Amino acid sequence: MRLLRRFILVLTILLSSFLLAQEAPYFVTYDHHLEEPRNLEIATSSTIGVPRAGQKAYFAPYLELEYGAKAWWTTEFYLEGQSTRGDSAVFTGWRLENRFRPLMREHWINPVLYVEYENVNEATRIQKEIVGNTPDFGAPNAELVRERSHELEAKLILSSNTHSWNVSENFIVEKNLSASEGFEFGYALGVSRPLSTMASDRQCRFCRENFTAGLELYGGLGSTEGFGLHNTTHYLGPVISWQVSDNAWLHFSPAVGLTRESNPVLLRFGYSYEVRGFGRRLARFLRGRP
């Protein structure tokens, strides 16, 4: 089992250096656009935490598989790991996520319901979302991996497209089923726009239309045991994504910590690759058709 975990961690880290996927430029915020039906997106994303005095730098990659089951339902599976400088590299767990679109048409504000199950340990650092109060970054990995938690997370995603801008707001609530911590809360806000709204008539890699830029703000809001901004982490940073080919994207975001409890800087980068018609091809393969 230990060998399997190490293998998965190594695979995750390796893939993070040359694979990954997502169309919106955000790292934490979700907009209302789901994966297209029967498409599979393979993505890796990594977070580098620049430490404060007394803390250690860490590198936290994850691998994401996103499948468009229906036009109104997207399901995702994550594997994640973490490596802390001067400490160790560990596998931190997995997540299963589902997003549902309740309204069948585009509206001024478009809601999406998000439900995620997390089986992670306390060494997790990917910070795919931030909830509750400041996590303990000081303890050694060997100690943190022993504390495994089963968590349920729900998000209300609200998103609008107006004049080529996307504005998204996420409201997050999380419950650790392994401990009596109450409910933890968080938020994520994002705004973005493509650098050009008109597609050129030629294939190009560096055209402005292939770049989307924006701003992202996210953080924790405490819990039912103490709601508010006290002892919470918050980050603000620009986000940029570059469509490097018809079905591959690169993403980057240097976020700045806004509170004393936050890391001074979080560097995030990722790569995503979309396998179009994956479900259709798989079904044909299983039926024995070319």
Place this chain on the structure above:
Amino acid sequence: MKLFVLLVLAGAAALAVGQNSHSKTDPKFVAPPEAATKENPLAGNAQAAAGGKKLFLRSCGECHGEDGTGIEDAANLQTPEVQKQSDGALFWKITNGNVKKGMPPFARLPETQRWQIVSFLRTLKPAKEASPSGGNPPSSPKGR
């Protein structure tokens, strides 16, 4: 181990329900009158239509085919039934999709790019009518 088995089963279920089996045309998929009357600001712009082709191949070709004739359950965009619809109606359909029937909304594309796709759709002709060069943008695509 049980969790991995559950995950595999969940994945298989997602794949299974992901196989849509809807008819090629949905009579209920109709644009509202106010949307159907919108005019394409890029009508007659050959360059916009060429850009639209690139977007079409990227976003629509997987289901509708590179020539728009439709793969499996997606509509054939060359048919008179589709081509007689107004630019505004096609724009509305691209924007909103037909989510219940498996077509996702493409509102993530900027409005200009959705109009570019509409311009490209106007260049699609049934195979027997298509010009050897692959078709040119229509001279007066407005109001259809």
